[in-house]
Amino acid sequence: MVKISLMIMGCGGVGRQLLHHIISCRPLHAKQGVRLRVVGVCDSKSMVAANNLLDEELNDQFLLQLCKVKSSGSSLLELASFCQCQLLSGQEIASKAIEVAATLRKSNTGLTLVDCSASSETIGLLSKVLHLDCCVVLANKKPLTSSLEDYDKLVSQPRRIRHESTVGAGLPVISTINRMLSSGDPIYRIIGSLSGTLGYVMSELEGGKAFSQVVNVAKKLGFTEPDPRDDLSGMDVARKALILARLLGRRINMDSIKIESLYPIEMGPDVMSVEDFLVNGLPLLDEEIRNRIEKASLNGNVLRYVCLIEESRCEVGIQEIAKDSPLGRLRGSDNLLEIYSRCYKEQPLVIQGAGAGNDTTASGVLADILDIQDLFRD
């Protein structure tokens, strides 16, 4: 039986769904000869970790209780009475994660640190854990879209890092591009719709709904980032574009990407809280967006938030698109990506499907974890 020890950072929508998937896939994984041991889980303030890392893990009953506590909005510290485990907070969290990585690297299980947070503060810890010959799986895009120096550190061990869910959630985007590149098929153009939130919002607006209403629903459905302004500013799509561009070998930073925002700077995070933006800011944008949709419709077009990577261009923004085109026909949270390369020159390779949501994202993360299992075989 191959044992993969996991420490999960972030138990929001994606992290909790991942825990549910791990538990419900136990019989399947047992048949495949794999055992996923969750030895620690943390949120922004606290961590729970198994006492004896080599022999013990957080059991499934406890993990379900943890999901319940977190979905009710409470702190991990509430779990004190449920566990025979360690509860840590503040600075102790990173030290514990490094201790766990250092302890488990000596056993044949190693540690896989799974980043389901939406924080850029995890970069240092991820690099240290990789340096200890452990593995990293990311749903979080921020560590890969920071400086090139940080990026290089993270991808310097390609066999030990997976980040499929950072672009297109569970869709096989990163793995497909890696396969094409490693077979010597150079990619010269990627164009598509890479935001589940903006895809959903744009297609729902065509039915006449208000922008403010639709954005709130996208948040409830688990499509948006913790702060939906990350989606509406185009920043989340820009992060995906940067991840793809860097994968193609471009040595660029975020400031090389042209980004169109759907809200003005006066509604930014420095000015308004998320709540204030959702309740009071968004309705102020309804009319302008409605006008843009109507104008496009008069031309037989729809609006889509498009990402383009081609030669030195890397840009993300709203485009008027023919209604009856692959992008124009997109519905709901679906993403669509057209990849042009030497082998796919006239007709692009197309990847399409749900590109946001906790279920599909957590499935992508779980598939990444299973993908590294060979590193832990004797």
Ligand SMILES: NC(=O)C1=CN([C@@H]2O[C@H](COP(=O)(O)OP(=O)(O)OC[C@H]3O[C@@H](n4cnc5c(N)ncnc54)[C@H](OP(=O)(O)O)[C@@H]3O)[C@@H](O)[C@H]2O)C=CC1
């Ligand atoms: N939802 C989706 O469709 C997709 C999401 N992703 C990515 O998945 C990640 C998680 O998204 P989602 O679950 O929706 O976000 P949530 O806001 O629901 O959850 C984020 C979690 O991360 C925790 N957290 C914040 N900072 C830290 C930190 N420094 N260390 C450890 N944990 C931390 C939060 O703690 P606390 O509970 O204390 O606030 C929370 O538990 C994001 O990076 C997102 O971009 C990727 C693809 C698709």
Ligand SMILES: N[C@@H](CC=O)C(=O)O
């Ligand atoms: N907020 C993102 C989630 C996936 O990355 C999106 O809407 O696409």
